[in-house]
Amino acid sequence: MEQRVKAICISDKKGVEKHPVSQIEILEDYGLKDDAHAGKWHRQVSLLSYETREQFNQEGGNVIDGAFGENLLVSGIDFPSLKVGTQILIGEVVLEITQIGKSCHSHCAIYHRVGKCIMPTNGVFAKVLHGGIVKVEDEVIVKKQEDNRLRVAILTMSDKASRNERVDESGPLIQKIMEENGYLVTSLNVIPDDFDEIVSNLINLSDRCQNDLILTTGGTGLSARDVTPEATLKVMTRNVPGISEALRYESMKITPKAMLSRGVSVQRNNTLIINLPGSPKAVKENLDILLPALKHGLEIMTGRSSECARKH
Known part of the structure; x- marks a missing residue:
């Protein structure tokens, strides 16, 4: 299965659903330009599997791109199976997975409507090692890293x-x-x-x-x-x-x-x-x-x- 960017999503403030754009500049050690969740921390970019989102919709989810707060919706990758430290390459952009899943304290509107949300268990987060421009349908490459430091x-x-x-x-x-x-x-x-x-x-x-x-x-x-x-x-x-x-x-x-x-x-x-x-x-x-x-x-x-x- 092809590994490609299926959607790029941003929001100008936290707490609202993200909206899709056709391309974006990703800034080194920061995240997506103009996205409210970018910053100097370990969760600069959020990623979600396109197939997982589509399955959720088939089960009655009826959500659009960015509804889960994901920055990048990507096909062909089982994100929860990756290890922290794995690198994601999109053109000249290099992301490093820093967190698998997340805590969900106050359930989102999707959870209240459908009864579940896939981001806490299927979403991953990354920091930006090298920036650049990312466009919809860009190829995505998974590169496993071996760093034995504690x-x-x-x-x-x-x-x-x-x-x-x-x-x-x-x-x-x-x-x-x-x-x-x-x-x-x-x-x-x-x-x-x-x-x-x-x-x-x-x-x-x-x-x-x-x-x-x-x-x-x-x-x-x-x-x-x-x-x-x-x-x-x-x-x-x-x-x-x-x-x-x-x-x-x-x-x-x-x-x-x-x-x-x-x-x-x-x-x-x-x-x-x-x-x-x-x-x-x-x-x-x-x-x-x-x-x-x-x-x-x-x-x-x-x-x-x-x-x-x-x-x-």
């Missing part, structure tokens, strides 16, 4: 930073340190200190973005709005208490205030989630403690090495 997502919890009332310094510092140590940083996001939003982001970054590690910063103190530990425990499948215990123990040698941190460390299936403090200074100190043992633990968790492995 994947890490960074999530900053801060009401003020999420409202652009202050600059997030801790998240970019974590990114710099992790990249210097050979990790692949897949996303850097700032969200409010909101329990449900933290839970939703942790689930997306682990289950749908297939990260090996999530490092959070902020929200670990004694303020009423500091709910990062509780949200992290909500999504865990296994507790990993030794990491946070060690961070507090070693940090106490630097400042007695370290005892006030409530950060936790857990596994969610094959993703390790570690809460770091909010200040850049404390982030740097915690990573200095954490990094010597971190890679070994992640390699065991992901099956890259075994407990018994030793050098000869």
